[in-house]
Amino acid sequence: MFDTEQFIADCRSALAADESPRLVREVVTRAVSDPAAILKELGEPKRGGLHALYHSEDLTIINMVWAPYMTLMPHDHRMWAVIGIYTGREDNIFWRRISRRNGHIEAVGAEALAAGNAVPLKSDIIHSVTNPIPRLTAAIHIYGGDFFAAERSEWDPETLDEQRxxxxxxxxxxxxxxxxxDHLGVDAA
Structure with missing residues (x-):
């Protein structure tokens, strides 16, 4: 049984015991092992969006919902993260800097995540994300810091120029x- 408040408390306890994402990943892995329980608690996703479940200086928990076929340009977090998929699929392309002077990047790998997967991302990771399927994808994203206040970068999807x-x-x-x-009648669920 997934309970949002208990999940937050478990993530906070895991972070207090170990500042790395190791124990937080264990909490997320347990949670996404029963996607139906998360859907029952959070509801079937209807629209794409970022829905903060918890937010502090040292921990942010977001229910992230990707619209069908949505792609988010390459970006960094500058803090560790754990992604736990509970419905749909998320494809990640991983990037690395090829020039410190102009901030350009190049692709170096990829990973497809499906419901039940929980993966850690290091604080220096740069990735872009695509929902490649014709329905919503939802995941719980945990960040080892203040996701909304951190100074971070993203890269233009066409030129790969770095920007704030x-x-x-x-x-x-x-x-x-x-x-x-809204306009093409793609089924959200």
Whole structure:
């Protein structure tokens, strides 16, 4: 049985016991092993968006919902993260800097995540994310810091030029991605 408040308490306890993502990943792994329980507690996702479940200086927990076919440009977190998928699929492309001077990046790997997967991301990771399926994907994302206040970067998807990341831009991108639900009749569920 997934309970949001208990999940938050378990993540806080895990972080207090170990500042690395190791114990937090164990909490997330247990949670996403029963996707139906998370869906029962959080509800069936209807639209893409970032839904903060918990937010402090040292820990942020977000229920992240990706609209069908949504892609988020390459970005960094500058803090560790744990991603736990509970419905749908998330494809990640991993990038590395090839030039400190102009901030350009190149792709170096990829990983597809499906319901039940819980994976850690190191604090220096750069990745882009795509929901490649014609329905919503939802995941619990845990960050080892203040996701909304951290100074971070994102890269233009066409030129791969580095620019400043803002939470407002990210939230707008999630809302704009809902056009496929609103205008093309793609089934959200």
């Amino acid at each position: 990341w803002t939470p407002e831009h990210a939230m707008r991108r999630f809302e704009e991605s809902n056009w496929i639900i």
